[in-house]
Amino acid sequence: MIIKILGSGCKKCVALAENTKTALQSAALDADIEKVTDIVAIASYGIMSTPGLVIDEKVVSSGRVLSASEIGALLKSI
Structure with a gap:
């Protein structure tokens, strides 16, 4: 699993990165976490408001900081 x-x-x-790490630990999942700071790369995902969360190349959130429990629920649904 790759999370961006x-x-x-x-x-x-x-904060979103920290919440993601917490969610992964709670769910006992292993994933690579990448931070994407290039504006062109961010725009290529169709995100106009940061922060954004991408799991396995699927945009699951943008414009807000998800809690660890919200991220955990997303991880379970994928």
């Missing part, structure tokens, strides 16, 4: 955090590295992006 899309954003400039702002506090919200960092």
